[in-house]
Amino acid sequence: MIRVLLEEDLDKPQDLPVAILRQKWVLHPTGKYKLAWDFFIGLIIIFSVLVVPVEIGFNEPAFSHSDETSIVINFFFFLDIIASFFTAFPSSSHDALIISHSLIAKNYLQTWFWIDFFSTVPFDQIFAAAMTGPATPPRTKLLT
Numbered sequence: 001m002i003r004v005l006l007e008e009d010l011d012k013p014q015d016l017p018v019a020i021l022r023q024k025w026v027l028h029p030t031g032k033y034k035l036a037w038d039f040f041i042g043l044i045i046i047f048s049v050l051v052v053p054v055e056i057g058f059n060e061p062a063f064s065h066s067d068e069t070s071i072v073i074n075f076f077f078f079l080d081i082i083a084s085f086f087t088a089f090p091s092s093s094h095d096a097l098i099i100s101h102s103l104i105a106k107n108y109l110q111t112w113f114w115i116d117f118f119s120t121v122p123f124d125q126i127f128a129a130a131m132t133g134p135a136t137p138p139r140t141k142l143l144t
Contacts (some may be wrong), residue, residue, distance in 0.1 A: 002028075005091050007100035013091075026099045027087045034087060041080050044073055070122070077120040084108050084116065 001015045021027070027034045054062045061067065088097040089107055098104065 003094075003096040004088075004099050005094060005096045007103060010098075010100075010103075013094045013096035021088065021099065024099055024101075025086055026101070026104070027083065028097070029087055029089060034083075037080070037083060041076065044076055048073060074120060074122055077116070081113070081116050081120060084112065 002018050002020070003013050003015050004020060005013055018028075021031075051062045051066070055066065063069075085105055085108055086101075087104065087108075088099045089104060090096070091098050098107070
């Protein structure tokens, strides 16, 4: 059993089976899948913390296929943003998890979303693609 707050009755926590999370497509913030995902994202962050300063400092890729790796990493960060819209969060007034999608989205948009968004979107690549002329490489041609 898990103590949750449903959107229909936010003042009265209910003890429901854990399966309610699966039925409502919500991740438990400390569940094994979410913790494994967070660990994986943490490894990607550590990798980025080590590689990005080298690329900025020397103004060249840190290793071969660095551009492709950056695209894959940004994709995983984008998936993390999506996962955050489906992750329950603890109520500040009750000892329960809020599992309402609209309240999860509202909470995420008011907290970490903008940090995640601006650190995930590759603005440098978008601007570079927009500034180049007709000799744009095929992979960024869609952005212009």
